[in-house]
Amino acid sequence: MGDLRRHSRVVPLGFAAIQVFRREGLGLEDLVIKRQHQMHMTARWAAISAQHGFPLLAHEYLALFRRPEDRPTTAAPDRQPADEAHEAPSAPPFDRTVTPGTTVWSLPHAQLEAALPALARRVFGQRESVNDLLFLRAPQLLTHAGVDPSATLDRWLHRATRKLTPGGILAIEARDVRLAGVLQPLGLEVCRALRRQRGLRLREIIAAVPQEATTRRTPPTEPLTITHRYLLIASCDPAALTL
Numbered sequence: 001m002g003d004l005r006r007h008s009r010v011v012p013l014g015f016a017a018i019q020v021f022r023r024e025g026l027g028l029e030d031l032v033i034k035r036q037h038q039m040h041m042t043a044r045w046a047a048i049s050a051q052h053g054f055p056l057l058a059h060e061y062l063a064l065f066r067r068p069e070d071r072p073t074t075a076a077p078d079r080q081p082a083d084e085a086h087e088a089p090s091a092p093p094f095d096r097t098v099t100p101g102t103t104v105w106s107l108p109h110a111q112l113e114a115a116l117p118a119l120a121r122r123v124f125g126q127r128e129s130v131n132d133l134l135f136l137r138a139p140q141l142l143t144h145a146g147v148d149p150s151a152t153l154d155r156w157l158h159r160a161t162r163k164l165t166p167g168g169i170l171a172i173e174a175r176d177v178r179l180a181g182v183l184q185p186l187g188l189e190v191c192r193a194l195r196r197q198r199g200l201r202l203r204e205i206i207a208a209v210p211q212e213a214t215t216r217r218t219p220p221t222e223p224l225t226i227t228h229r230y231l232l233i234a235s236c237d238p239a240a241l242t243l
Contacts (some may be wrong), residue, residue, distance in 0.1 A: 001058035003103075003205060008053075010103075010204050012195075014061040026065035028114040028183045031176055033207045033228045034060045040169035055123075059207045071205075076167035086100075100206075105231070116231060117209060120171040124233050134164050138174040142186055145179050149186065153193035161199060164236045170200065175229040183223070184196050187230035196235045205232035208229070 001018075004011040022028060036058050100123065107115050117135040125133040139156050142149055164170055174190040176183060187205075194202050209228045 001063070003057055005054070005057060010057070010202060012191050012202065012205060015185075015191050015205075018063045018185065018188060019192070021063070021065050025068060027068060028063060028185060029066045030064040031183060031185055032062040032064075033209060034062050035207075035209075036060060043070045045123045053099065054066060055204060055206070056102040058104045058206065075154055083119055084096065089238075090136055102152070104203065106211050107208060111207060112210060112229070116173055116229075119170075120231060124169050124171065131163060132167070133171060134160070134170045136171060136173070138186055138190055140169040142184075142189070143177050143179070149184070149189040150193065153189060154196065157193055157197045157200075161197060161236070168236045169203075170234045170236065171196075172232045172234075173229060174232060175228050178223060178226065181223070187232070190230070190232050194232060197234075199235055199237050200234040202232065202234050204231075204233040206233065210217050 001016040004013050018028065018031070099117065105116075105119065107119075120135055121133050139152065141152055143145055160170070172190055172194070174187045175183050176187055178184065191202065191205065194200050208231055210227055
């Protein structure tokens with residue numbers, strides 16, 4: 001499932017579809033980011049994106065679900081994301097003059113952490129102000145078992161919004177995690193929290209992925225290693241904040 005775009009803003013159809021299945025009681029086993037290549041309408045939409053100044057939608061979601069009664073009795077072990085499990089191999093220097101034009105940002109694995117804030121400001125910030133974009137990383141509390149992501153994110157976003165200037169941009173980095181063998185789609189949870197927050201409007205969902213392979217192929221009995229992360233972009237609506 002892929003996202004849509006209306007009035008230059010992303011419509012998170014992929015996350016919405018995943019949430020429908022979760023509400024029906026299916027467990028999310030894995031969530032794969034699928035990059036689109038050589039699509040029939042790519043050339044047309046690339047021209048439209050360039051004309052209106054928004055990134056070309058270039059990724060879809062491949063979600064794998066499991067019915068609760070089908071889950072193995074032995075839970076799969078927790079696995080750290082690849083960028084935290086071990087040091088990445090050496091990568092060529094990141095070209096800071098490059099401005100990504102799609103919703104998939106492929107960066108050297110060793111430089112993902114440092115490059116994302118700078119890229120977010122370059123692509124979505126306004127040149128006349130260096131303080132118009134607030135870059136945040138989703139709270140680490142979300143990676144703890146038993147934490148309610150909705151309530152935690154609502155409180156966290158409410159405090160974060162106070163630091164955002166009227167008309168500014170909020171960029172949040174989030175990563176899916178695996179707790180007790182179950183995938184927790186924190187990118188989806190942050191997206192839902194942004195849409196609940198008064199005064200914020202979701203603009204873009206960026207998938208950031210490493211350029212190089214950072215892990216070996218996992219055995220069929222083990223879950224996939226999580227290597228992607230999200231950058232969720234929202235704009236601050238001054239009128240809504242004053243209501």
